[in-house]
Amino acid sequence: MTTMTKTSHAATRAVIDAPALTPNATRKPKLMSVDDAKALDVPRMTELFKAHINPGQLHFMKLLGFHKVKVERAEGMYYIDQNGRKILDFFGGFGSLAFGHNHPRLLDARKKFQDEKRHEIAIAFMSQYASAFAYNLAQCSPGDLDMVFLGSTGSEAMEAAIKVAERAAGPKRPKIVYAENSFHGKTKGVLSITDGPLYRGEFKLVGNNVKVPFGDIEAIENAFRSDPEIGVIVLETVQGGGGIIQAPKEFWQKLRALCDQYGVLWVADEVQCGYGRTGRFYAFEHYDVVPDVTALAKSLGGGKTAMGAMIATRDVYMKAYGTPKTAMIHAAATFGGIGEACVTSIEALNVLYDEGLIDNSADVGEYLLDRLKALKAKYPKIVKDVRGNGLMVGLEFQDFSQTLPMVLRPVVSVLDDKLKGSLSGFVGALMLRDYDCLVAFTEYNRNVIRLEPPLICQREHVDTFVNALDDLLGRGVISIVKDFVKSQVS
Numbered sequence: 412m413t414t415m416t417k418t419s420h421a422a423t424r425a426v427i428d429a430p431a432l433t434p435n436a437t438r439k440p441k442l443m444s445v446d447d448a449k450a451l452d453v454p455r456m457t458e459l460f461k462a463h464i465n466p467g468q469l470h471f472m473k474l475l476g477f478h479k480v481k482v483e484r485a486e487g488m489y490y491i492d493q494n495g496r497k498i499l500d501f502f503g504g505f506g507s508l509a510f511g512h513n514h515p516r517l518l519d520a521r522k523k524f525q526d527e528k529r530h531e532i533a534i535a536f537m538s539q540y541a542s543a544f545a546y547n548l549a550q551c552s553p554g555d556l557d558m559v560f561l562g563s564t565g566s567e568a569m570e571a572a573i574k575v576a577e578r579a580a581g582p583k584r585p586k587i588v589y590a591e592n593s594f595h596g597k598t599k600g601v602l603s604i605t606d607g608p609l610y611r612g613e614f615k616l617v618g619n620n621v622k623v624p625f626g627d628i629e630a631i632e633n634a635f636r637s638d639p640e641i642g643v644i645v646l647e648t649v650q651g652g653g654g655i656i657q658a659p660k661e662f663w664q665k666l667r668a669l670c671d672q673y674g675v676l677w678v679a680d681e682v683q684c685g686y687g688r689t690g691r692f693y694a695f696e697h698y699d700v701v702p703d704v705t706a707l708a709k710s711l712g713g714g715k716t717a718m719g720a721m722i723a724t725r726d727v728y729m730k731a732y733g734t735p736k737t738a739m740i741h742a743a744a745t746f747g748g749i750g751e752a753c754v755t756s757i758e759a760l761n762v763l764y765d766e767g768l769i770d771n772s773a774d775v776g777e778y779l780l781d782r783l784k785a786l787k788a789k790y791p792k793i794v795k796d797v798r799g800n801g802l803m804v805g806l807e808f809q810d811f812s813q814t815l816p817m818v819l820r821p822v823v824s825v826l827d828d829k830l831k832g833s834l835s836g837f838v839g840a841l842m843l844r845d846y847d848c849l850v851a852f853t854e855y856n857r858n859v860i861r862l863e864p865p866l867i868c869q870r871e872h873v874d875t876f877v878n879a880l881d882d883l884l885g886r887g888v889i890s891i892v893k894d895f896v897k898s899q900v901s
């Protein structure tokens with residue numbers, strides 16, 4: 412049976428010409444070296460991606476023209492491709508690149524760590540690096556948010572967050588409230604509180620959840636009042652995947668009061684909006700409230716390493732895992748708090764403050780918003796809304812799905828469902844093709860492009876970006892769509 416499977420896999424292999432089963436199974440198979448990997452050209456990368464990673468995803472990359480780019484280097488605000496083209500990064504890895512690409516201080520810290528032959532895995536011993544990093548995170552966190560769990564991704568941090576909260580809430584209150592259009596990750600636990608049919612697929616999810624509209628305090632109060640089994644509420648402070656959606660200060664203050672009144676624990680997902688992105692370390696700091704549990708990831712590793720953290724109040728943490736009997740229920744996984752990742756993250760936090768990047772995010776973010784608002788005023792038939800805080804900005808186009816000019820309907824009918832009537836796909840593709848600017852799309856609202864450039868972004872980068880967008884929008888909807896469709900056939 413095993414032989415059959417391996418043989419059929421071997422039939423689809425694109426490059427590794429050696430047979431899957433060699434006569435001597437311990438002999439080194441035909442492997443690529445690091446140099447081989449660096450030297451791959453675009454057709455070969457495409458072949459490998461299709462054969463071994465995700466053939467369906469390639470379809471979307473092709474639609475957007477992203478499949479033509481091989482990034483050779485990345486520095487500061489730019490990717491540099493195989494032709495030496497500099498691509499201005501306003502995507503920022505969905506907020507993973509606060510420091511831009513390859514910040515010199517982070518490279519130095521990592522190199523020093525390697526040169527000194529420091530240790531990585533510290534399951535047996537305590538780690539000076541993990542301890543110091545956890546201390547730093549507690550220093551950056553308001554109130555009693557003192558206890559830190561280190562993992563590698565936002566999903567892992569959020570899993571840790573809902574687990575610590577569930578245990579602290581107790582077995583009689585197992586239900587979790589979450590919001591419409593939420594995104595908390597793709598692992599199975601947090602998938603259950605992620606409101607995207609796309610990601611939910613047809614998986615069997617964890618039950619015990621109650622969905623409310625985001626920002627609807629009455630719905631939350633009704634839920635708390637009517638269901639004493641609710642022990643936890645989980646909300647992104649700014650919904651990223653939902654299209655950069657915020658709730659007003661009064662909502663958060665009332666939420667804190669309701670949680671206190673009903674004894675419900677509030678988990679704030681700051682994986683995307685935290686770490687200075689909105690002009691405060693945590694986005695909830697805009698509202699003068701402190702949650703019981705929060706989570707960070709993305710830029711936490713400085714854009715150089717995978718790092719995620721759950722931060723809980725000491726009280727919540729001790730209720731969940733505070734005794735020797737409960738301490739190991741959710742202690743760090745194999746790679747939680749490993750050496751170089753922690754050292755990179757310690758240095759990153761220092762750079763964040765030394766370079767005033769949180770203030771820069773607020774300042775340059777306001778400038779970006781102002782310039783985009785001017786574009787909205789200039790193109791009211793194209794741009795519907797501009798919103799955000801700091802360098803977490805959403806630009807929403809008018810929905811053309813019903814109103815696309817008749818002349819364009821046959822043209823777009825050949826396109827993928829996701830693109831029909833949505834200007835963001837066309838604009839994103841042309842911003843890259845014609846203006847060397849990269850933007851991000853939005854899972855749940857196809858009319859929104861997300862702008863989350865590195866926090867090192869300067870006004871001149873904003874000018875380059877907005878001038879390019881202005882030029883593109885100036886072509887008008889018909890030309891934009893036609894130019895896009897032409898790029899599909901050329």
Ligand SMILES: Cc1ncc(COP(=O)(O)O)c(C=O)c1O
Pocket residue numbers: 505564565566567569594595596597647651652680681682683684708709
């Ligand atoms: C708000 C939020 N929570 C959780 C996650 C999951 O993070 P990761 O992709 O690192 O697992 C994301 C990722 O986009 C996110 O935006």
